[in-house]
Amino acid sequence: MPVTFITIQNIENQQNLIINRPKSGLSLQGNLKVPGDKSISHRALMLGAIAQGETTIQGLLIGEDPRSTANCFRAMGAKISELNSEQVTVRGIGLGQLQEPEDILNAGNSGTTMRLMLGLLASHPGVFFIVTGDTSLRSRPMSRVIKPLQQMGASIWGRRGNSLAPLAIQGTALQPIHYYSPIASAQVKSCILLAGLMVEGNTTVTEPALSRDHSERMLQAFGATLSIDPETHSVTIEGRPTLKGQNVIVPGDISSAAFWLVAGAIVPDSELLIENVGVNPTRTGILEALEMMEADIKLENQRVVAGEPVADLRVRYGQLKGCTIAGDLIPRLIDEIPILAVAALFAQGKTVIRDAAELRVKESDRLTAMASQLNRMGGKVQELSDGLEITGGTLLKGSEVESYGDHRIAMSLAVAALNATGTTTISGAQAAAISYPDFITTLQRLCD
Numbered sequence: 485m486p487v488t489f490i491t492i493q494n495i496e497n498q499q500n501l502i503i504n505r506p507k508s509g510l511s512l513q514g515n516l517k518v519p520g521d522k523s524i525s526h527r528a529l530m531l532g533a534i535a536q537g538e539t540t541i542q543g544l545l546i547g548e549d550p551r552s553t554a555n556c557f558r559a560m561g562a563k564i565s566e567l568n569s570e571q572v573t574v575r576g577i578g579l580g581q582l583q584e585p586e587d588i589l590n591a592g593n594s595g596t597t598m599r600l601m602l603g604l605l606a607s608h609p610g611v612f613f614i615v616t617g618d619t620s621l622r623s624r625p626m627s628r629v630i631k632p633l634q635q636m637g638a639s640i641w642g643r644r645g646n647s648l649a650p651l652a653i654q655g656t657a658l659q660p661i662h663y664y665s666p667i668a669s670a671q672v673k674s675c676i677l678l679a680g681l682m683v684e685g686n687t688t689v690t691e692p693a694l695s696r697d698h699s700e701r702m703l704q705a706f707g708a709t710l711s712i713d714p715e716t717h718s719v720t721i722e723g724r725p726t727l728k729g730q731n732v733i734v735p736g737d738i739s740s741a742a743f744w745l746v747a748g749a750i751v752p753d754s755e756l757l758i759e760n761v762g763v764n765p766t767r768t769g770i771l772e773a774l775e776m777m778e779a780d781i782k783l784e785n786q787r788v789v790a791g792e793p794v795a796d797l798r799v800r801y802g803q804l805k806g807c808t809i810a811g812d813l814i815p816r817l818i819d820e821i822p823i824l825a826v827a828a829l830f831a832q833g834k835t836v837i838r839d840a841a842e843l844r845v846k847e848s849d850r851l852t853a854m855a856s857q858l859n860r861m862g863g864k865v866q867e868l869s870d871g872l873e874i875t876g877g878t879l880l881k882g883s884e885v886e887s888y889g890d891h892r893i894a895m896s897l898a899v900a901a902l903n904a905t906g907t908t909t910i911s912g913a914q915a916a917a918i919s920y921p922d923f924i925t926t927l928q929r930l931c932d
């Protein structure tokens with residue numbers, strides 16, 4: 485007999501997730517695996533497509549975002565087998581060989597697809613591309629990658645003074661630059677490094693704090709030469725390498741594991757073991773933040789798989805404490821701030837999140853989304869210009885809330901609902917499929 489009632493209501497293309505929390509007896513128990521890392525999945529598909537020979541990918545995320553990447557690169561000549569998490573085969577076309585697509589490339593909801601791909605497209609001489617995305621992506625800032633690409637000599641046009649998609653790109657030979665990025669963004673860094681592949685000479689990116697380094701690791705594995713200065717957060721790539729297809733094993737996504745880490749930590753008497761999670765140090769800010777909050781989380785069975793550190797994460801319920809999350813930690817947990825806001829509601833005292841203005845230009849304005857929706861549930865969340873101030877310890881009440889079409893908001897609200905009295909209805913819950921298609925079924929299983 486399930487102790488919680490989770491139902492899905494489909495209304496046209498929209499899905500309502502209804503969580504009717506039982507009065508007592510709810511706890512989350514069991515072992516689980518989370519889907520493949522989204523960032524690594526995009527990069528494996530892209531590098532596989534531009535390398536020589538065959539790339540195999542095990543553990544690829546089968547979500548809407550990697551589908552967008554695969555479809556774009558198929559349209560430019562790469563042969564990519566049907567996506568599945570067992571094994572995907574990519575027959576690469578070789579560096580500089582992207583074919584002019586017959587139609588507009590559609591990156592869907594995926595900022596990583598659009599921004600990383602722009603570096604590759606802009607540097608393909610004589611090839612013309614048009615790129616678009618969904619309503620959310622068409623409103624997200626692209627000038628952060630277009631400006632450095634223009635400094636390299638790129639020809640890109642777009643709406644609002646070349647800052648918004650749809651974008652038109654006339655590929656051309658680019659010049660190397662040293663780009664000092666004003667923001668710590670792996671998408672900006674990776675876009676320039678990918679453009680640098682096609683450039684004669686060395687291209688360098690320096691960022692104000694270290695962002696995720698999956699591109700650096702995977703480019704090296706495929707045969708590119710990089711030099712990395714951890715002191716100054718600088719990466720240099722040598723142009724025109726020979727990239728050779730590889731066997732990539734994608735670890736579980738710590739950004740997806742984060743929902744279970746917080747659910748296990750806040751729902752009384754829970755214990756979960758999340759297996760095979762990527763614990764690359766540029767991504768483990770969530771573990772450090774939860775440690776500051778005194779969560780009971782242990783890393784077990786730590787190992788390195790295909791160049792990425794991996795561990796099993798065990799979480800047990802316990803009382804959390806408020807903390808401050810800011811500074812260089814932010815890029816290392818940027819996608820986990822919505823779920824950390826949920827954790828903070830159940831912590832003693834105040835949690836302050838600062839230096840996180842980037843959240844306003846993610847798939848939704850995640851600061852407004854989380855503050856407004858958690859407050860609707862009775863939370864005490866104050867929106868700051870660059871963060872949130874959350875007072876823990878108020879009783880959450882089941883309410884009608886919305887996902888803002890954003891996968892991480894939908895899943896964060898579902899976790900909040902586990903500790904809210906009565907019934908919570910989350911509209912637009914289908915957004916979870918962007919990064920975690922099995923989220924709802926896994927939630928049902930763990931609550932049984």
Ligand code: S3P
Pocket residue numbers: 522523524596668669670671672674695696818819842
């Ligand atoms: C990503 C980088 C981050 C992150 C996004 C994925 C990547 O974005 O928020 O979900 O795969 O490079 P920014 O580079 O904009 O911070």
